[in-house]
Amino acid sequence: MSTRLKALNAYRHGLRATRIAFQNDTEVLSAARAKMRSGMVNPPNPKLTEEEQIKHLEDVAVFLKRNLVQGKKVNDGNKKEPRYHLNIHKDTELGDNETTADPTARVKTNLKARPFKCSDKKQ
Template structure:
């Protein structure tokens, strides 16, 4: 596929992702599409190669589709929100939070005691 064809395909993927991410919110949908159109006319990272710019747009479309979720206030309780989770939403598990992070202050060793410097919490 030509470079122009790949760019057009990435642009379509971006438009579809905005429709999924901002469904029903006309203001955000319009703003996202205007931003995407402006990015196609005047790329935000002109120092990147055309291939890298296309990959960046594909990554943005994937991020919108998987990681952006709308929250709508519930009419019964103004303090609660209903999340519009769809089939493409990436749902993580809480097991990831139990994995100890690499500590840069101890040279990459995890601290068995906790805290940023090995001190107790």
């Protein structure tokens, strides 16, 4: 398969993933698709090879489909705690409690959490 055809397929997968992840939110859907389109025209990291860029786009599409869940605040009468309706679909990756409880099963990342400060809390 040619590189151009692989790139078009990855782009299509990305568009489908945005449709799944951002359904019923046209503003965010349009922004995500515009960002994807601009990334196809002007790749964000020109140092990567074409194959690496295609792989990155495929990875983004998989992440959008499996790991992104949108929530909508639901007005639930006089309750003090806000409630949210989550858009969980058939492709959403649901974890289990075993991986959370077992510290050896956790995936190590390079992200470092900053300490929580009282001033961070909204009042």
